[in-house]
Amino acid sequence: MDEELQREFDRVVAAEQRIEPRDWMPEGYRRTLIRQIAQHAHSEIIGMQPEGNWITRAPSLRRKAILLAKVQDEAGHGLYLYAATETLGADREDLTQKLINGRQKYSSIFNYPTLSFADVGVIGWLVDGAAICNQVPLCRTSYGPYARAMIRVCKEESFHQRQGYELLMTMMRGTEAQRRQVQDAVDRWWWPSLMMFGPPDDASSNTEQSMAWRIKRHTNDELRQKFVDMSVPQADKLGVTLPDPELRWNAERGHHDFGTPDWDEFWRVVKGDGPCNAQRVAHRRKSHDDGAWVREAATAHAAKRAAKESAA
């Protein structure tokens, strides 16, 4: 029986059709998906902090509105994605506990600090940009609810990216001090953005199985190359330099050559020693704990109301 189900599952995935929540799926597939989607959801939620840091100080009302709407979108992305994990039998509260106890990860990029308002623009351009590169292929991923969530998320991320880039363009047309802020932010975010694609292919453990399951569609290095190729002309147009002396066009390959990210730093940050790991998790934990009585009250009220209704 299981063999038959497995054959049907393999056929559906190989034919680029979708697996839906009621379909049979191998346990490993379910576990891997829950971990991947939860990690993605956690990233959306933790990602609210570095930019949320600037909402109350945004230097124009239009920028304040754009930033507030963006950070609100990220909360929405977290919601769609937690909902997708629930279709696989996961529970949001349980996943949140795993996040605040450090048992599940989120994107390491958010463990770097935002030091000026230009960081808001650079995060939109590079971080949302790298996220789009990673996520666009997932719009065709094999698990239906995840693919559908990603379509919505990608649409919104691409607005974020434009908004970030437009802020940088505006700042580059402004004062010398603003141009310096933009360049400084690019210098600080470029390498961490390249690291968002994960370790090099030869050091990446789950790639092969995930590709076969169609929950990953390109390797880390392929996506990283694509991101570099797309970012270079955008940096030119903006008038900033990317902090990589080895960066140059390779006509033979039809791609840019670029330097090697500091993978030791990457692993240090992943393992918890980035500048903001402890701060980000503590912030999330405090918000969650401070809100516990509110959630309990809502549950208690709903139960009382249900009891009244069934008595009536």
Place this chain on the structure above:
Amino acid sequence: MSFDNAYEAIMEGSDETHWAFGTGFTDALSGVDRAVPSDVDSGDLATYCLMLGDDALVLSQRLSEWCSRAPELEEDVALANIALDLLGQARMLLTRAGEIEGAGRDEDALAYLREEHEFRNVQLSEVDCGPGPGGDFATTIARLLVFSSWRLALSQRLVSSRDPVLAAVAAKAVKELAYQRDHAAQWTIRLGDGTEYSRERMIAGLDRVWPFTDELFTAHPVETRLAAVGVAVDPATLRSEVDGVLDTVLGAASLDRPTVGSLSTVVGRDGAGRGGRDGVHTEAFGYLIAEMQHIARSMPGATW
């Protein structure tokens, strides 16, 4: 949009239609006659727009402090939504104030370059109701309940203001405020009825904001003069309607109307009480605008 090309789209020109929600706010007011009615004092009208604009701006600023700190994700989305709606109202009203004033001040000059005493918002909008040390979620909800009930009643009447811009701003705001009031009312009921602890918090939250309610119904001379010519609303006339709404919500939550009285006001040289409408604020307000204005003021000549 082809998704595999989503990333490339950034290099296309900056077309307004590419934005999630647009970059301007002219739509709500497009086609509206912007001339000030001839029998209306334009100084008064500019001040009135500042009053209502500052109320919205300052509460939006307070609510946005919750961002990433709400009790649940759904609430993070909801509070950001309310803050955004209020910010949108503030932008239209400040722009209108600057336009009538005619001294070249736009929404940003008014938001970022005025001193504390030049802000005309009611004190209720500026009080720290959390997530900082001044309050918690229940206090925030208590304030939102009072504020949105009052501003909704006010906006419903302003829809027929003789100033076409105020009328148009109010027409848009009515829908937003109805949602805000409903949201606050539902939480008041949940917290009032939920657990022993949440009920205590809700009562404490209402007690904290109640002393600031009288100011909402006290007419400033500018409001009185503009109400007489059919442009503004005399806030005193809103009291029984707003009280009725609040009593209904508190009743549904089995909560009593707070018994704490209003605060005595700061008295000026002429012996008259002064409040937010006169530019007199709470101690916390200076910190609020310092934070809001810091970058804008520290980078003169910058463009954002």
